[in-house]
Amino acid sequence: MAKKSMIEREKKRQHLVEQYAAKRAALKAIINDQSKPMEERFRATLKLAQLPRNSSATRLHNRCQLTGRPHAYYRKLKMSRIMLRELGSKGEIPGLVKSSW
Secondary structure, eight states, rough: OHHHHHHHHHEEEEHHHHHHHHHHHHHHHHHHHHTTTHHHHHHHHHHHSSSSSGGGGOOOOOTTTTTOSHHHHHTTEEEEEHHHHHHHTOOOTTTOOOOOO
């Protein structure tokens, strides 16, 4: 069950990233604008730090949609190499031909 909870955690993070994307972009634009006064840029930095940590896009990870495994992830199929091999052996992935594995 722990694997499913990791998938749910990633979904929650994805939702937060989408929810706060505009706000984070606006604050970063203020922070990087050198024409703004230093106090205003500092306030924007503090506001950015108060946003939820998981609202940052760098916190997202690619995970297998079936097992939650973060390693050996195939982006096109959104699954790990282990599930790709297992489903490929059963013939459940269209177009995948088993060679020798």
